Amino acid sequence: MSTMIDAGVNLTSSQFSADLPSVIARAKSAGVSSMLAIGCDLQSSKESIELAEKHQLFCSVGVHPHDARHAPDSLYDDLxxxxxxxxxxxxxxxxxxxxxxxxxxxxxxxxxxxxxLHLAQAANFPVYLHEREAHSALMPLLNEVKVEGILHCFTGDKTALKNYLDYGLMIGITGWICDERRGQDLQQLLQYIPLDRLLIETDAPYLLPRTITPKPKSRRNEPMFLSYVADQIAHLKQCSAQTIMQATTQNFKQLFVR
Ligand SMILES: [Zn+2]
Structure with missing residues (x-):
């Protein structure tokens, strides 16, 4: 069985606080060899580091745009x-x-x-980027620096995709691609994402893939469901799931493991 790496999981979510060790164990049994625990403010960044050390995973540290208004003046030095x-x-x-x-x-x-972005450039770390309906505002910021990174949970249009690829970013695809209704545009755009620029992620506990049958009783997504994302991409790109798993694992290592 090919293994996969989940490029983005919200392991510090309260939805995982009761049974995190089993969530991680189930993911490993399902072929998820590692994962990146996302930090979304200073507190969850610290918690992500603790989890990553305890469970031998990767993590990021940063402040999500939702939490930007709570960021301290000392953010650059803190991060x-x-x-x-x-x-x-x-x-x-x-x-x-x-x-x-x-x-x-x-x-x-x-x-x-x-x-x-300035910190990532100065410290020579890749960025884990979130963008919703803000492509035309994000590009000028990116153009002030030169960084590598992932545009996570991409849901934009063809122009946005082209600009992110031209900039050099990798594109993170979540269970959004498994949604027969709101995932349609993304399904059409998948053909323009080269295999060597693709990453797969669950964004768990959010975005439960709608292709899971039977649907789990809890609506909670877990990293163990990452194969549903790989399977759907393989179906749309008309290749094997193994090809997707191997390419995205290699891309993850190239971007994040230095
Ligand atoms: Zn996000």
Missing amino acids: SALLTSSNHVVAVGECGLDFNRDFSPRPIQQSVCLTQ
Whole structure:
């Protein structure tokens, strides 16, 4: 059996607090050889480091655009210290812009994102980027720096995809691709994502793949369901799931394991 790496899981979510060791064990049994635990504010970044060390996983440290309004003035130095505090930390993020939810004012989202882009560049770490309905605002920020990274849970249009690929980013595909209704645009765009730029992620506990049958009683997504994302991509790209698993594992290592 080919193994896979889940490029993004929210392991610090309260939805996992009761049974995290079994969630991780189930994922390993299902062929998920490792995963990246996402930090989305300073507290969850610290917790992600602890989890990554305890369970031998990868993690990121950063502030999500939703939480940007709570970021301290000392964010650059705080994150910089966390980045080098453990060799399990492999990326700056989750950072970016979310103009869909707008939980933080846009100018604050932009400045907190830019701070993290500058940090990633200075520390030579890849970025773990979140963008919803904000492509035209994110590109000018990216163009102020030169960084590698993943545009996670890509749900944008063809222009956005082309610009992110031209910039050099890898594209993270979640269970969104398994959604027969809102995933249709993404399914059409998949053909434009080269195999060597593709990463797969569950974004668990969110985005339960709708192709799972029978559906789990709890609506919670888990990293053990990553193969549903790989299977759907393989189906759409008309190749084997093994090809997708091997390519995305290699891409993950190339980007994050240095
Ligand atoms: Zn996100």
